[in-house]
Amino acid sequence: MDSRPTVAVLGAGWSGLSAAVRLVEGGCRVILLEKRAVPGGRALSYTDNDSGDALDNGPHIFLGCYSGTIRFLDAIGAGARLRFSRRLRLAFIDRERGAFQFRCPSLPSPWNLLAGLLGLRGLDLPDRFRALRLGAWARRLTESDLQRLESSTLETWLAKAGQTPAIRRVIWDPIAMAALNEDPAVASAAVFARVFREAFLSGGPSGIGLSAFGLSDLYAGPALRFLEKNGCEVRFRSGVSRILIGPGGVDGLQLGDGTRIAADAYLSTLPPRDLQAALPRTTFHSDPYFRRIASLETSPVVSIHLWYDRKFLEEPFVGLLGTRTQWLFDRRAILGSEGEGSGLSAVISAARSYIDWPASDIIAMAEEDIAACVPAARRARLLRAKVVKERHATFSPRAGSSRLRPGPRTPIPNLILGGDWTDTGLPGCIEGAVRSGERAAAEVGRFVLEDRTVE
Numbered sequence: 001m002d003s004r005p006t007v008a009v010l011g012a013g014w015s016g017l018s019a020a021v022r023l024v025e026g027g028c029r030v031i032l033l034e035k036r037a038v039p040g041g042r043a044l045s046y047t048d049n050d051s052g053d054a055l056d057n058g059p060h061i062f063l064g065c066y067s068g069t070i071r072f073l074d075a076i077g078a079g080a081r082l083r084f085s086r087r088l089r090l091a092f093i094d095r096e097r098g099a100f101q102f103r104c105p106s107l108p109s110p111w112n113l114l115a116g117l118l119g120l121r122g123l124d125l126p127d128r129f130r131a132l133r134l135g136a137w138a139r140r141l142t143e144s145d146l147q148r149l150e151s152s153t154l155e156t157w158l159a160k161a162g163q164t165p166a167i168r169r170v171i172w173d174p175i176a177m178a179a180l181n182e183d184p185a186v187a188s189a190a191v192f193a194r195v196f197r198e199a200f201l202s203g204g205p206s207g208i209g210l211s212a213f214g215l216s217d218l219y220a221g222p223a224l225r226f227l228e229k230n231g232c233e234v235r236f237r238s239g240v241s242r243i244l245i246g247p248g249g250v251d252g253l254q255l256g257d258g259t260r261i262a263a264d265a266y267l268s269t270l271p272p273r274d275l276q277a278a279l280p281r282t283t284f285h286s287d288p289y290f291r292r293i294a295s296l297e298t299s300p301v302v303s304i305h306l307w308y309d310r311k312f313l314e315e316p317f318v319g320l321l322g323t324r325t326q327w328l329f330d331r332r333a334i335l336g337s338e339g340e341g342s343g344l345s346a347v348i349s350a351a352r353s354y355i356d357w358p359a360s361d362i363i364a365m366a367e368e369d370i371a372a373c374v375p376a377a378r379r380a381r382l383l384r385a386k387v388v389k390e391r392h393a394t395f396s397p398r399a400g401s402s403r404l405r406p407g408p409r410t411p412i413p414n415l416i417l418g419g420d421w422t423d424t425g426l427p428g429c430i431e432g433a434v435r436s437g438e439r440a441a442a443e444v445g446r447f448v449l450e451d452r453t454v455e
């Protein structure tokens with residue numbers, strides 16, 4: 001008889017896959033349940049039939065401080081699929097002032113940041129020093145300072161730290177919008193400060209990582225192969241319609257087709273609204289642990305995949321300033337794929353104002369923004385474009401949202417939570433998803449040990 005504890009993992013995104021890998025490595029029997037036909041959740045890719053290009057649901061960038069993500073990719077044999085720049089270098093094109101770079105030399109942090117900000121051509125000298133002050137300030141923050149900052153918006157904090165509109169426009173707002181997927185007017189200063197410290201001030205690597213593969217081939221495929229090789233039972237098109245609660249905890253799961261799954265522990269990485277739909281109403285509403293989750297809001301991302309008749313972008317990705325489109329990626333250059341013309345992807349984070357626009361208007365806006373920033377694009381012809389709207393791309397890390405984010409242990413003893421929206425301290429990002437998955441797996445380990453000790 002198999003004496004290993006059985007764990008059901010709900011959801012096969014970054015969080016569920018990393019949790020399942022940890023559990024399998026820890027000697028558990030794992031059943032991974034995913035409602036879709038493929039793994040990847042909010043970070044996946046597919047092949048575009050017309051061009052043969054690998055298209056991600058939206059361009060994803062990785063930071064050098066994504067230690068959990070790198071460890072996870074190494075564990076599934078996919079570490080080499082992610083390429084990090086040795087130094088932090090961000091290229092910008094300002095619609096009014098042209099191109100400039102934020103380039104940090106390869107010095108240990110925070111010296112690299114110091115040199116990068118001092119050399120930032122998009123700002124005058126007094127503003128470069130003011131920007132440096134924010135770095136010094138952020139570096140000194142203690143955990144209790146960060147907790148106090150939870151209820152402050154990033155905009156308020158930046159104003160208090162003497163950051164002028166010019167500094168915000170050139171550096172903090174583009175970084176914040178990309179990292180937090182939220183407008184600095186509502187985003188939590190604490191979440192920004194945590195990312196800023198981890199990414200730029202921790203002394204660790206601060207380069208930017210881009211995947212040399214479509215997202216599904218970067219991690220979802222390799223994770224699946226690892227799991228199946230190690231005896232994990234993976235079931236697609238297996239949406240959990242009910243988490244069945246009994247007097248002692250979760251009794252089992254009911255799938256959409258009526259099948260029942262029983263396990264010793266249940267690790268959910270479902271996004272908040274899916275978790276709420278699967279739990280009994282009384283359970284969800286009777287306990288403040290669950291109830292507060294319902295108040296977490298989400299923030300959309302709009303991505304626009306564009307095919308032009310010629311190449312004109314000189315960087316793998318650039319930040320666009322003074323435009324509604326925020327970042328532009330040269331998809332084909334990043335993937336190293338061949339093809340006539342160019343294959344680009346544009347991104348708008350915190351895209352509430354555009355999410356309900358018709359695709360044709362979004363495409364026209366992106367085309368206009370690109371032409372305004374890149375003169376060579378004005379001679380190029382747009383052949384085709386595709387809009388991907390992710391209405392619930394991430395939770396909204398707005399000021400005060402940290403109290404709505406639960407830890408991994410729920411009031412139900414054998415139900416443990418992961419997912420990028422749980423209380424990792426990070427915004428909704430891959431690293432948060434992976435860390436939450438690994439933390440939840442460790443909690444399952446503790447629960448199983450406690451449970452067996454009681455027996």
Ligand SMILES: Cc1cc2nc3c(=O)[nH]c(=O)nc-3n(C[C@H](O)[C@H](O)[C@H](O)COP(=O)(O)OP(=O)(O)OC[C@H]3O[C@@H](n4cnc5c(N)ncnc54)[C@H](O)[C@@H]3O)c2cc1C
Pocket residue numbers: 010011012013014015016033034035036039040041042043057058059060061062238239240241269270271274278301303390392393394418419420421428429430431433
């Ligand atoms: C367009 C876009 C761009 C982004 N850019 C970046 C970036 O540049 N860098 C970065 O770090 N992060 C980025 N993110 C965020 C990152 O993609 C997410 O943080 C991460 O993918 C979340 O992973 P997760 O496993 O927590 O959740 P999910 O990926 O949402 O996984 C949950 C899984 O549960 C499944 N599920 C739902 N309900 C059920 C059910 N009832 N039964 C079974 N399964 C169910 C879902 O299908 C899904 O596969 C971006 C996100 C988007 C959408």
